[in-house]
Amino acid sequence: MQILNRRPRRNRATGAIRAMVQENTLSVNDFIFPMFVQEGTGAKVEIKSMPGIYRFTLDMLLEELKEVQSLGIKSICLFPNYPESKKDKYGSESLVSDTLYLKALSQIKSKFPDLVIMTDVALDPYSSDGHDGIVENGKIVNDETVEILVKMSIAQAKAGADIIGPSDMMDGRIGAIRKGLDAEGFTDVSIMAYTAKYASAFYGPFRDALESAPKFGDKKTYQMNPANIKEAILEAELDFAEGADIMMVKPAFSYLDVIKALKENFNIPISAYNVSGEYAMIKAAAQNGWIDGDKAMMEMLLSMKRAGADIILSYFAKEVAVLLNE
Ligand code: PBG
Secondary structure (H helix, E strand, O other), rough: OOOOOOOOOHHOOOHHHHHHHOOOOHHHHHEEEEEEEEOOOOOEEEOOEEEEEEEEHHHHHHHHHHHHHHHOOOOOEEEOOHHHOOOOOHHHHOOOOHHHHHHHHHHHHHHHOEEEEEEOOHHHHHHHHOOOOOEEEEEEEEEHHHHHHHHHHHHHHOOOOOEEOOOOOOOOOOHHHHHHHHHHHOOOOOEEEEEEOOOHHHHHHHHHHHOOOOOOOHHHHHHHHOOOOOHHHHHHHHHHHHHHOOEEEOOHHHHHHHHHHHHOOOOOOOEEEEEEHHHHHHHHHHHOOOHHHHHHHHHHHHHHHHOOEEEEOOHHHHHHHHHHHH
């Protein structure tokens, strides 16, 4: 017999002991459920690459929200799907006062006043180029785009948004949006900055949901290079200084080190976006019987908490809530 005064297995001996010494946990309070709204009535369209996730017409979305809330989920992040006919170079549809997205925000707010509504600020759902900013001569122009993003943010705040979510990665937009919101009296509307958003292959299923894939090129001149972490700190320094209330890392699973770095260096909440491709991978493998979907989901999400995420945006939110409520 070995003489060991430290045997870590003692703390793993029974389920009760393991539970007692567990360092990190998931709670339904941590989650924001991303949802998709489309035009029309009476429809709920499953996204092929995201089994279990739907685009809802507004009437159906309002029905779905009753279930979402009854599961204890307190926050959603809404994204719109628009037909090509509504898209143009400047994303003009985003500012039309009775456009689907703004109408959806205000109806959700009036029917579910306690639900936290996070929005999406970027041109891509409305852009005929499928880019997050205005395209001039093949380039995504920064400052002109930011002017539109500020107007979008104010329109969304007027419609009832609690948290503005700029997902575009233009330079200087957090400060500009903060100034714009404050000037209109929306000092209480927060900003969750997509601070370290990488040019990732894991957004594919989301672009299916929005039918928003870029018409040419890629997003590498504004989204970050997956090889970089110092640059994430720089982005965070800027967003922090510009007034971000919460800073996000996206995607989450391949970027746990980035979550940790932001958590250690900044004293505001850090969120992680468990993106569409991460969801799709688990669903696909589980459907094939290759992994246990529920266990893989919980392990993946817990790793984000362990890395330091305070908040997780995830398409798994409902499924997690069901498991946590058991
Ligand atoms: C675009 C946007 C993307 C996502 C959220 N907002 C994709 C992209 O940058 O092309 C991805 C979310 C996901 O994959 O779940 N503004």
